[in-house]
Amino acid sequence: MLKINGLKAEINGKEILKGLNLEVKPGEVHAIMGPNGSGKSTLASVLAGREEYEVTGGDVDFEGEDLLDLSPEQRAGEGLFLAFQYPVEIPGVSNINFIKTAVNEVREYRGLPNLETKEFMKLLKEKQQLVELSGKLANRSVNEGFSGGEKKRNEIFQMAMLNPKLGILDETDSGLDIDALRIVANGVNELKTKDNAFVVVTHYQRLLDYIVPDFVHVLYDGRIVKTGTKELALELEEKGYDWIIDEFKETV
Amino acid sequence: MSMSDEDKIIEEATTGDYKYGFVTDIESDLAKVGLTEDTVRFISAKKDEPEWLLDWRLKAFRMWEKMEEPDWAHVSYPKPNFQDIIYYAAPKPKKEYESLDQVDPEILKTFEKLGVPINEQKALSGVAVDIVMDSVSVATTFKDKLGKLGIIFCSFSEAVKNHPELVREYVGSVVPQTDNFYSALNSAVFSDGSFCYIPKGVRCPMELSTYFRINEANTGQFERTLIIADEGAYVSYLEGCTAPQRDENQLHAAVVEIVAKKDAEVKYSTVQNWYPGDKKGRGGIFNFVTKRGICAGDNSKISWTQVETGSAVTWKYPSCILKGDNSVGEFFSVAVTNNMQQADTGTKMIHLGKNTKSTIVSKGISAGKSQNSYRGLVKIAKGADGARNFSQCDSLLIGAKCGAHTFPYIECQNKSAKVEHEATTSKIGEDQLFYCNQRGIKTDKAIGLIVNGFCKNVMDNLPMEFAIEAKKLLEISLEGSVG
Numbered sequence: 130m131l132k133i134n135g136l137k138a139e140i141n142g143k144e145i146l147k148g149l150n151l152e153v154k155p156g157e158v159h160a161i162m163g164p165n166g167s168g169k170s171t172l173a174s175v176l177a178g179r180e181e182y183e184v185t186g187g188d189v190d191f192e193g194e195d196l197l198d199l200s201p202e203q204r205a206g207e208g209l210f211l212a213f214q215y216p217v218e219i220p221g222v223s224n225i226n227f228i229k230t231a232v233n234e235v236r237e238y239r240g241l242p243n244l245e246t247k248e249f250m251k252l253l254k255e256k257q258q259l260v261e262l263s264g265k266l267a268n269r270s271v272n273e274g275f276s277g278g279e280k281k282r283n284e285i286f287q288m289a290m291l292n293p294k295l296g297i298l299d300e301t302d303s304g305l306d307i308d309a310l311r312i313v314a315n316g317v318n319e320l321k322t323k324d325n326a327f328v329v330v331t332h333y334q335r336l337l338d339y340i341v342p343d344f345v346h347v348l349y350d351g352r353i354v355k356t357g358t359k360e361l362a363l364e365l366e367e368k369g370y371d372w373i374i375d376e377f378k379e380t381v
Numbered sequence: 382m383s384m385s386d387e388d389k390i391i392e393e394a395t396t397g398d399y400k401y402g403f404v405t406d407i408e409s410d411l412a413k414v415g416l417t418e419d420t421v422r423f424i425s426a427k428k429d430e431p432e433w434l435l436d437w438r439l440k441a442f443r444m445w446e447k448m449e450e451p452d453w454a455h456v457s458y459p460k461p462n463f464q465d466i467i468y469y470a471a472p473k474p475k476k477e478y479e480s481l482d483q484v485d486p487e488i489l490k491t492f493e494k495l496g497v498p499i500n501e502q503k504a505l506s507g508v509a510v511d512i513v514m515d516s517v518s519v520a521t522t523f524k525d526k527l528g529k530l531g532i533i534f535c536s537f538s539e540a541v542k543n544h545p546e547l548v549r550e551y552v553g554s555v556v557p558q559t560d561n562f563y564s565a566l567n568s569a570v571f572s573d574g575s576f577c578y579i580p581k582g583v584r585c586p587m588e589l590s591t592y593f594r595i596n597e598a599n600t601g602q603f604e605r606t607l608i609i610a611d612e613g614a615y616v617s618y619l620e621g622c623t624a625p626q627r628d629e630n631q632l633h634a635a636v637v638e639i640v641a642k643k644d645a646e647v648k649y650s651t652v653q654n655w656y657p658g659d660k661k662g663r664g665g666i667f668n669f670v671t672k673r674g675i676c677a678g679d680n681s682k683i684s685w686t687q688v689e690t691g692s693a694v695t696w697k698y699p700s701c702i703l704k705g706d707n708s709v710g711e712f713f714s715v716a717v718t719n720n721m722q723q724a725d726t727g728t729k730m731i732h733l734g735k736n737t738k739s740t741i742v743s744k745g746i747s748a749g750k751s752q753n754s755y756r757g758l759v760k761i762a763k764g765a766d767g768a769r770n771f772s773q774c775d776s777l778l779i780g781a782k783c784g785a786h787t788f789p790y791i792e793c794q795n796k797s798a799k800v801e802h803e804a805t806t807s808k809i810g811e812d813q814l815f816y817c818n819q820r821g822i823k824t825d826k827a828i829g830l831i832v833n834g835f836c837k838n839v840m841d842n843l844p845m846e847f848a849i850e851a852k853k854l855l856e857i858s859l860e861g862s863v864g
């Protein structure tokens with residue numbers, strides 16, 4: 130589904146991703162961990178097509194297409210979704226209107242007609258329940274005045290509405306209380322099928338108790354320096370990153 | 382409107398050029414180029430006007446000759462040559478119209494292209510439409526229904542013929558002939574417009590709606606509107622306009638007067654979309670409008686809501702004179718400027734009566750190399766005990782080459798008054814656009830969403846069906862402003 134090959138990217142002349150490789154197949158969940166500033170959000174942004182980042186090397190194949198050739202909205206249309214680490218506020222635009230616009234734009238990209246209001250409302254109700262998002266939040270302006278946890282939950286709600294092929298979650302677990310964490314994780318698990326995939330960026334092993342990953346990667350200094358199974362996350366929790374960094378430095 | 386129609390409009394809109402730029406071919410009655418006393422007499426004669434109105438016009442003309450064009454507004458443009466303008470043009474009246482079927486099909490086609498459903502649908506949705514095509518009303522519907530309630534809704538000329546006593550009493554009573562350069566000009570040469578009278582205690586059961594349209598090349602457009610709400614009456618009045626594409630600048634100097642008596646309420650909503658000129662600023666309408674209402678009686682209310690997206694240069698300050706005690710004035714405005722457009726718009730709230738209240742909400746959106754200014758005056762007179770004003774002026778910038786300016790003036794002569802002013806300036810952020818893009822929303826659409834969100838508390842004041850058009854208009858007028 131997603132094949133990243135030697136990806137290099139910089140921002141303001143500073144190289145952040147330094148030759149990153151990653152392959153994600155349908156039905157898989159990948160966790161990406163790594164110290165602050167190692168490039169996790171950068172990877173997510175580059176995949177989503179943020180213009181500030183300049184790709185200086187490598188290629189990315191998404192479902193047989195050259196992902197880097199597509200605009201951000203085309204990538205969304207192709208089924209890529211990014212749950213932002215810091216969701217953005219849009220004053221005056223109701224959450225419902227926003228997601229309705231998004232759903233219909235993505236449908237248009239795929240050559241489908243707009244959803245009838247009735248169908249849309251049905252979908253809305255269903256997905257709202259999935260992440261236990263209150264009706265009040267649905268009617269408020271996008272993320273405006275939402276608590277940190279509410280914003281994250283709203284991201285998962287939007288993801289559920291758009292039902293992407295590839296969902297990238299950038300630290301969706303940070304700032305969530307225990308209940309919210311469980312709700313968000315349940316949401317992801319409900320959405321999971323054998324045809325879609327998730328890349329979950331996290332600092333905490335705790336989330337991975339709920340969303341069980343097939344692979345755990347450690348991102349350090351713009352590269353994936355270690356890949357393992359879910360046990361790796363436990364090991365990291367216990368020992369930190371130093372041993373991996375040392376291991377990596379020896380091999381370079 | 383069916384789905385496919387809507388799609389078509391969106392598609393047309395996305396081609397970027399001003400989509401309402403087409404010209405209707407109708408034979409016209411034209412005045413000679415230029416403005417002299419004879420021009421004024423010609424217009425008055427053309428319209429078969431009574432002596433008193435001709436005198437009234439001539440008085441305005443003589444004063445206008447001595448006046449200078451104002452230049453205090455934050456706009457710059459080549460001054461129009463007033464001797465180069467044709468001051469009167471009217472579609473040739475073939476016969477009296479009893480129904481829309483009799484109206485020139487060219488005119489109806491024009492409205493179809495505009496997506497204005499001037500037909501049975503509109504009738505069913507309860508809107509009476511008085512179309513002003515160039516300067517003469519060519520169709521009026523719903524007269525009967527309104528007539529039964531004693532409501533008069535007709536063209537200004539008809540009102541002069543059929544209700545001279547009302548016109549004579551009120552015309553110029555809110556905006557005197559010599560109020561300013563453009564009102565004087567309008568008073569001298571106004572061609573037609575709308576007249577509306579709501580009798581005592583009557584609530585007008587439908588929105589009254591007028592579509593204006595400039596249609597003759599090189600023709601000045603001088604509309605005159607007079608709305609009178611008698612004691613305890615209520616009316617919601619809609620004015621919307623679009624204009625065909627032109628190379629030369631066209632001058633538009635309208636006057637709107639509103640009188641609200643004791644316990645009366647008038648809600649006046651405008652969507653203004655005159656041709657703004659091309660990307661380089663060529664062509665486009667000069668829009669110098671004087672709009673003013675007087676809350677003459679106690680507990681009366683006048684509310685202005687405007688969405689301004691068009692014109693090359695806009696100069697417009699819908700105002701309220703709050704004379705009656707406890708009277709209320711409101712001004713809700715969205716002004717969008719793109720490319721080379723310039724807008725200097727705002728309001729005046731003149732508090733004379735006790736416990737008068739005014740609210741001003743102004744949302745300015747600037748894109749391209751445009752300049753957008755808010756200019757507002759809140760004046761509290763000595764006797765206006767307990768007067769209150771709240772003003773909120775927000776500016777939104779798209780790109781780095783445009784300008785937003787705020788000129789709030791406050792004159793307060795009464796210590797018990799309370800005047801509050803808030804102002805903000807913000808930019809559409811890359812973050813917001815990327816967030817929308819990531820959700821599959823194209824940049825133009827995203828700007829439309831963000832801008833409509835920014836204007837929400839103004840748009841919420843528009844009547845429902847108007848709001849839908851206005852929202853679309855905001856999107857269209859900002860197309861291509863990023864990237």
Ligand SMILES: Nc1ncnc2c1ncn2[C@@H]1O[C@H](COP(=O)(O)OP(=O)(O)OP(=O)(O)O)[C@@H](O)[C@H]1O
Pocket residue numbers: 140141143145163164165166167168169170171172214
């Ligand atoms: N606009 C910018 N200009 C310069 N450096 C930047 C810019 N944006 C990000 N960086 C740098 O890029 C590096 C990677 O940042 P990134 O946000 O990808 O880290 P991260 O792995 O997501 O960290 P965290 O765990 O704290 O979220 C950091 O050193 C950061 O300071």
Ligand SMILES: [Mg+2]
Pocket residue numbers: 169170171214299300
């Ligand atoms: Mg990060």
